[in-house]
Amino acid sequence: MKLLHPRRLHLQLSVIAALLLAAGAAHGASSVTQQIEPAEIALGEAAQLTIARLGNEQTPIAPPVIAGLEFAAVGQSSQMESINGRTTSKSSVIYQVIPQRAGIFTIPGLSGGSPPLVLRVRPSGASAASGSPAALGISPGAAGARVAGPTHVTPDGSAFVRLHLPKHQLYVGESMPVDIEVGVREGLVAALNGLPAFSGDSFTLNNLSAKPEQAEEIIRGQPFTVLTWHSVLAAVKPGTTSFTIDTPLMVRMQTTRRAASNPFADPALNDVFNDPLFQNFFGGGGTTEKEITLASPPTTIDVIGLPTQNRPEGFSGAVGHFKITSELSAASTAVGDPLTLRMRVSGTGNFDRVRSAMLGSADEWKTYPPTATFAAADATGYHGEKVFEQAVIAREPGTKTLPGLAFSYFDPDAGRYETALTPPVDVTVMADVASKAAANSLAQKVGAGTAPAVPFVSPALRPDHADTGNSVASLVPRYFQAPFLAVPSALALAFIAAWFWLRRREQAANDGSAALQRAAAQATATWLAQMESAAAAGDIQVFFSSARSALRQALAARWRVAAQGIELEDIDAHLIPEGNEVRQLFARADEATYSGCDENIGDLEHWKQVVLRQLNERPTR
């Protein structure tokens, strides 16, 4: 893991200031002043510290070392004056002060007479006017506060490992949040070869993230990049155990030739001349890399076994601070209709040991094994909520009571077992689903009934419906389904076919009638021709026989009957105009056929006209 954000500008500026001061020829008393602006800032903001020195003092200006404050040099200035051979110099260095936590910090006074300064850093959300320690977030005695262990920097000053623990006494199974900090110096540490690990086997540590938090911190005047892992430590067996946190590192070993030849012979400048950047700048020294394991100072924790006395029956090993609530999916149900019973366990502790059988078995209820889900409230899983859900089904109708739930855990602060209880819940159990729907509807109408525990909209929901059992195989409307579209298609095709069939049938009927008419007309013309020839030949018998046949054709077409079947009775029945003449013609035809006729030839023209009049008569429909 490469370190990417070095902060060493103040070192370079310190060197430059020292060189400038060393160049001064005059000697004399010097005074140092410092000021900070503003004196109160919020966490996340920065103040500006200006240290100025007037005089010929040659020692470099170094920033103070204060835990919780980071000093970064942002600029420097110097002035030299020579008046009457007396040389005076004035130099100043400006630091940006970045707080790493809220609180009241005192910047000590300098040897030149500058008084101490006070910097107030309030939490990021606090107002500027609240300057009390509480408002500034200073609560050293607060429970759960993680106290930093000692910071032991490696002899070469390249790195350190620090452990933050809230306490040093645990019960078996108890978890506590820990912060593991690894500080490395840019240039001296090439990489982390692995994650921090415990040296002992009495504890377990949650998996550490590959991307820890990263911050800058000044320790003993040196900038360190501090990597912080937040995790949870759990004790697994009793006893007093001392352990360390081991971190594999790859460090660069510097060959410091110029360290022994510090031209100023001032130990305060050793760090400057030993700085790798300084040495590299002047071409001095080589670099070799070496793997080392950096261990934190040993930490001792007392692990106490859980007491065996008064241990609850359902205790599953949960240690911490928990509270429980329960809720039921509905206040009324029907026999055979499942309800969902939920139990929420929230708080802090070892949630992996938070288990519950919930109802287990109940006489009037059929229960199923519960399921559990955990929602962590922080990255470590130390805070969170575990929800158990169990399906329960009423066996018999009536007003039934669902027993309360119990959850037992060990409270490490009180040092005793605790059992949290939820109240029992009354449930109205109907005989069947239809009764349940009716009861819900009635309860809604009268505004009565117990509000269900869970839902936020259910009080206003219309009640369930009784299932009639009628269902469809698909939600697709039938007019979009091919099998059903066959029905109207078949209907349409059938009607179209029937329409064409009827039309063709009518056409066929019309065609038959026309043929008959044509045949009748042809036959009539034949009879008329015979009448003409018989009249010319004076054949009375043939004339009247032909005239009768022609009249039969004409009347048959008019009455839509067969021509041969028309007799005198039919003529009387139809009461046609000129029926008398027609009747006389039929009689004369019979007379001429059977007994001869003495009709005058000259009268034949009259009978011919009678026949023609009847032929010209339009047939009735």
Place this chain on the structure above:
Amino acid sequence: MTARMSIALLTLALGAGIAHAATAAPPQTSAGYSAPRLFNLANADARDGRLGMAVLNYERARLLAPNDPDIRANLRLVRTTSALPPITGTWFERQAGKLTSPNTLFWFGCVGLLMVGVSVLLARQHPRRRLALGACTAAGFALMAVTLCSALAIWPMMSEAVVIARATPARVAPVSMADPLMTLREAQILTVDTEFRDFTLVHTDMGRSGWVATADIARVVPRAGNGILGFGRDL
């Protein structure tokens, strides 16, 4: 056989066929969809806070029983709870929604077609009863028109889907790494366009489009693998 007897026999046969199909089509099994069952399921989802599933099942129940006031009331309540706009739609859709279910309207349409066909055929045979048969024809056409209107009103619902996840991003492309364009809320109703692998292109009622994970939405009318217009058999 006279024409009148032929028409009568044809009508009887078709009527019997429709009646048989109408009674035999809805399987009396517990595996299918029914409005009460979907309504109860939606109520359970609403009580458990699964508002997306609740809206989905209410919409499905409304498809089977569009004039059920309970379904409309609960759907309105859940939509209000989800801060979704109330049920809207064109006047045409609202009027169509007040009619009976689309499946019943389908049989209305078939009966209308039957009336039109029979009356047209009889009118050829009985010109003197043309007025009465004309009225019957008009009534048949009216039934067919109502069915057609229902189909047109229901058609957009065939491509509607409901967001069932708590919140799902709509992305610029059908890949998980694509930039999100917007975040769709649970119970929001979308119009489904096309699918690509595990993503579906959707359009909101505001006209915005994006690709969402197919698992985060559910179609109101489950899509079919085959059948007419892509809807025939539920998945």
